[in-house]
Amino acid sequence: MKLDSMYQEIILEHYKNPHGKGLRDGDAEVHHVNPTCGDEITLRVRLDGAVIADVSYESQGCSISQASASVLNDLVVGKSVGEAQAIQEAFLELMQSKGKGVGDEDVLEDAVAFAGVSKFPARVKCALLSWMAWKDATAKALAEHPAV
Amino acid sequence: MTTHPDSALAGLLAEAQEFGETIRKDFPILQRVLHDDKPLVYLDNAATSQKPQQVLDALNGYYERHNANVHRGVHVLAEEATALYEGARDKVAAFINAPSRDEVIFTKNASESLNLVANMLGWADEPYRVDADAEVVITEMEHHSNIVPWQLLSQRTGAKLKWFGLTDEGRLDLSNINELITEKTKIVSFTLVSNLMGTVNPVEAIVRRAQDVGALVLIDASQAVPHMVLDVQELGADFVAFTGHKMLGPTGIGVLWGRQELLEDLPPFLGGGEMIETVTMGASTYAPAPHKFEAGTPPIAQAVGLGAAIDYLSAIGMDRIAAHEHTLTEYAVRRLLEVPDLRIIGPRTAVDRGAAISFVLGDIHPHDVGQVLDEQGIAVRVGHHCARPVCLRYGIPATTRASFYLYSTPADVDALIDGLHHVRNFFG
Secondary structure (H helix, E strand, C coil), X not given: CHHHHHCCHHHHHHHHCCCCEECCCXXXXXXXXXXXXXXXXXXXXXXXXXXXXXXXXXXXXXXXXXXXXXXXXXXXXXXXXXXXXXXXXXXXXXXXXXXXXXXXXXXXHHHHHHHHHHHCHHHHHHHHHXXXXXHHHHHHHHHHCCCC | CCCCCHHHHHHHHHHHHHHHHHHHCCCHHHHCEECCCEECEECECCCCXXXXXXXXXXXXXHXXXXXXXXXXXXXXXXXXXXXXXXXXXXXXXXXXXXXXXXXXEEECCHHHHHHXXXXXXXXXXXXXXXXXXXXXXXXXXXXXXXXXXXXXXXXXXXXXXXXXXXXXXXXXXXXXXXXXXXXXXXXXXXXXXXXXXXXXXXXXXXXXXXXXXXXXXXXXXXXXCCCXXXXXXXXXXXXXXXXXXXXXXXXXXXXXXXCHHHHXXXXXXXXXXXXXXXXXXXXXXXXXXXXXXXXXXXXXXXXXXXXXXXXXXXXXXXXXXXXXXXXXXXXXHHHHCCCCCEEEECCCCCCCECCEEEEEECCECHHHHHHHHXXXXXXXXXXXXXXXXXXXXCCCCCEEEEECCCCCCHHHHHXXXXXXXXXXXXXX
């Protein structure tokens, strides 16, 4: 069924038990909103040299946006900025695939579960909200603390 | 209208089922089956209504037989197009009981109608001019289209923007009306029916206070005109704005009704063809209202379609439609309140409320509610419904909104309730 392809068990699991939620110290903070639905996220990035030391966030929104923030935290914390950016680009590409992409599980891990969401144009923005906030916050953090 | 005991409601529901089923035969889109085997249950009428075959035929017929630009043409098609376009104006005027057809201005939608008034007042001479000494009063339950134009006007002129707050029950808080509407108030602009909560507002009390202090009154009737008898003379307002697509008409056509002497005094906003009397390179004089406010080629086919929609609604009778929707609203409120963890945002009775009902379902986000309902063929709207201040007022990020119309049935309500139970199980 189409709906199950969006609400994968793994997405609902992240939604109910989000990883890394809550605001902690960071080098940069951004606030992003999805104006069509009112989803919001405040996200902080802390860098340790060229490594993403922490991604912390407070957010409200649907299951897709909340689960996506949780998966983001899993995937990028502890990675180098370059690796994390590659993961972000892979996730963006998957979300823009209009249901055709499957995602490389070696790169995206749990995030491949979002492949089904890409079939629902109205929900793609939900999945991308935290990732766009992370990209923005990381750029700000790098501007303030040039790492390399 | 009042609420009914169970025994009386049962009879009304059977009647409403038959009425809705008869009406929906005229709406081709309502025959659609979604996701292989789910008949469409369309409960997004506050966003836009569906169109009956009669309106679709009027649009097609216009383009197939009469299409031409209006006014000043001397050929047959131009005369026919003009007659149809101006005929639609007559239909609108009669439908809202306007004293004169020249008080009916066609716009592209209600937002443009509201912006038009804000801009008329921004550029007006005294006594209408909104300037740094003036105050503008709106309410916290407005659609963004009746907030942002006034914010823009206030920012540009220095006028002060004030607003009525809301009670916990989803009504306007009129307790400070005399402090809000004062001698400084130039205009009071408010919605007759809330698009998010369905609340029907007390026009008379507000109009009376505004008139006492010499303020103009603009009523956003977008959620009212499609659903009830609306008589602009009875309302006592100076301007009434609404849109065609929510009342079975096509998109791209809206209406601003204004009192004739005001339309004569107030300046135009958009300049262009059709709105002039004479033009030299130095200056222009303007056509009388309504043409003064209709620059450029108007939405001709859309006006014709709106005229057909009005014919359709009038043949059924707006009082009959209002009674049908009241029955559905009463039934829907009752059944929604039976769903565990469901909280209605707005009046929890059918008294002084329209057929748009917003709610939150536990901590399940409205996006998720809407998505699971869609899987069952049920179309609702989710989000802040362009009325974000209402969501802020009640401490919620968004709502799910079901809204009914003349072709809705009690079976649609049942489908919604079954769907909501399914949503709860899915995320439970």
